Amino acid sequence: MQTGYYSAAAGMVTQFNRLDVIANNLANVNTAGFKEDDVVVGDFMRLYKEARDELPHANNTKEGAAFINRTMSRTPQIVDEYTDFSVGNLQKTSNSLDLALSREGLFFAVKTPEGIRLTRDGSFSLNDEGTLVNKQGYEVLPADYFQSKTGISIANQDNIISIDKNGQISTNIPNSVQLTQNKKLLIVQPDNIKLLKKEGDNLYKFDNINSIKPVEESGAVAQGFIEKSNVNAVKMMTQLIETNRLVGMYQKAMDAQMNDMNKDAIEKIARKA
Known part of the structure; x- marks a missing residue:
């Protein structure tokens, strides 16, 4: 019994x-x-x-x-x-700092107090210093971060922000519509996605983060869109x-x-x- x-x-x-x-x-x-x-x-x-x-x-x-x-x-x-x-539906917002990734397995990288973390949430904005950050205020990292150790800065007078499908950021020259290249977003693709660990705040931890190389030609960045939950x-x-x-x-x-x-x-x- x-x-x-x-x-x-x-x-x-x-x-x-x-x-x-x-x-x-x-x-x-x-x-x-x-x-x-x-x-x-x-x-x-x-x-x-x-x-x-x-x-x-x-x-x-x-x-x-x-x-x-x-x-x-x-x-x-x-x-x-x-x-x-799997990729969620992409919702158009027309906000130039809203970014979505249209391919499965790709992630943005952000710098947190606990180290570098990955995320699919591309709801970005500029803080008071003009640095690109996510919702929690963590710096969004550029492709050259491991060499430069600096984030992505955009001047207040840059009222035109263009980001191509590979994550290359371009801003306008002051008082003109001519664009000049800024930094490029760090977009990564872990070899084994099963090794990612959820940490809250829509962030993922990857133990061997320094081994990840940037995806130079992802072709997956959609500016003015947000990926919805799947x-x-x-x-x-x-x-x-x-x-x-x-x-x-x-x-x-x-x-x-x-x-x-x-x-x-x-x-x-x-x-x-």
Whole structure:
């Protein structure tokens, strides 16, 4: 009896964890550049049949056997977590400092107190010193940052700001419409996007950031656009309803298991009395 009770409790905990992910996705449905998180819920045997060639250990080995024994369970559990990095819809804003990346896997780079971080949110602006910053006030980095260690500055009198599809910034010569080149945006593409870690504020941490080289010809920068969140609100609401129903089902199973255990205990006590 206790085995069934604990299995139902474990299944409920799994659904609670799934609810946390769904709630976070829904909370960021209007956050520019946000990428949807998801979890894989299932029992090991089903996953083993679907992805046996991609398991972290070879078949018929001591390590493989230990992995199977450790993971084997009939209880639904979160067996994997991942982020969907697909490109969201681009929304036109006509703001010259709003930028979007139209290709998956590309990121802008910003300088934070904790180090360089990556982001897809291109809602940029100029601070009081004329430095290009993001919503949190972090400096947006240029392609030559690792050599120059300086940010991107735009003079107040530069009322024409043009940014091409590769991130090259050009501004007008004072009192004219003739453009001159400024710095170029640092646009990067990590080799393994799965190594990115979300840190809040729509930022990603990449441990080996100094190894990343600028993407010189990305062809993906869209000036005057913002990339919207790729969260599908309808799908999230459907998953929310499904998860709530599963929580209710596990609750009923736990109640039934507890009632049976109580009944069994009462009967045993009565017989001994």
